[in-house]
Amino acid sequence: MIKCVAIDDEPIALSIIQEYCRRYGDIDLKCFTSPVDGMEYIKTTFPDIVFLDIEMNSHNGITMAKELPENTCLIFTTAYSQYALDGFNVDAIDFLHKPVFYPRFERAMQKAMLLVNAKESHTKKRDxxxxxxxxxxxxxxxxxxxxxxxxxxxxxxxxxxxxxxxxxxxxxxxxxxxxxxxxxxxxxxxxxxxxxxxxxxxxxxxxxxxxxxxxxxxxxxxxxxxxxxxxxxxxx
Structure with missing residues (x-):
């Protein structure tokens, strides 16, 4: 089961990610409209993949990305395409432009899973x-x-x-x-x-x-x- 977290101050955007994760399968997803609560959860649970909006009312996703735990696989979701370069500068694996359609989401997940599986193969199995x-x-x-x-x-x-x-x-x-x-x-x-x-x-x-x-x-x-x-x- 892949652990994922989605942070977006728009509930509708979260519901779409939630539906896509359910369709993709084998994903445990936690959703947060509060960036503060979402980051606190991420720093205590260390999810495999994070879906992060960039322009939120109180927080900027580019700034938040710099606080993610090491080896977190990051996928940005935003309506503003001008942030794409900034997103890749903080090592985002992909950039989903809203409205996000499932085939594009699936391609992003396939890229993310390659990275997640590679990291797991180099990580010692926990006793x-x-x-x-x-x-x-x-x-x-x-x-x-x-x-x-x-x-x-x-x-x-x-x-x-x-x-x-x-x-x-x-x-x-x-x-x-x-x-x-x-x-x-x-x-x-x-x-x-x-x-x-x-x-x-x-x-x-x-x-x-x-x-x-x-x-x-x-x-x-x-x-x-x-x-x-x-x-x-x-x-x-």
Missing amino acids: TITLKVEYKTVVVDVDDISYVEAMDNYVKVSRPFQPTLISQITMKEMESLFPTDRFIRVHRSFIVSLDSIDKFSNRRIFLKNYDKYIPVGRTYNDSFNNLYTIFKQNDK
């Missing part, structure tokens, strides 16, 4: 794990996980700035799901992400974005020694 949460199956990006804590027959998966997940799985099973070079078992009740570690002593590990500390169990001294070695190597 994910699958957990049962209540009655749902949830796919979790391991980059989002700071630590896992045992809770009787369940585990608590903590992710900063995101909801905590509770899943019925053993710590041993949980440990087997993680990449061994990125997570470490430091206590019978705790697994921590190496990327989330801020500082540590021989008995405590402090994590980024958390006030609490993670205890290091006595039976996990080997894990701590490995942790110390890893961080000493990274300091070199």
Whole structure:
């Protein structure tokens, strides 16, 4: 599913893009009449493709394009053809002149998909794990996980700035799901992400974005020694 965002202060123009995306297929499109809300969404979700109007009541799309996240595929939509050169100067993949007809939209999407697919082929696949949460199956990006804590027959998966997940799985099973070079078992009740570690002593590990500390169990001294070695190597 290709993630797309369309920003235009004309609702009719957005409805046309929405219909064309539905016709093209396999597109998850979010529409915004507010440039501020649209840009905020883009900067937090990193869509694959952005459809952006140029002349809006309060904002100029050329200026906004310079604030897009790196590697965002940009397609301008505007009624003013004189902006075409400006559009390509900010690395827009295409320029759709209103009123936009479907064949022209389709050609722009084909160009955009070539770029999106090329970028995906050069991007490392993100590691994910699958957990049962209540009655749902949830796919979790391991980059989002700071630590896992045992809770009787369940585990608590903590992710900063995101909801905590509770899943019925053993710590041993949980440990087997993680990449061994990125997570470490430091206590019978705790697994921590190496990327989330801020500082540590021989008995405590402090994590980024958390006030609490993670205890290091006595039976996990080997894990701590490995942790110390890893961080000493990274300091070199």
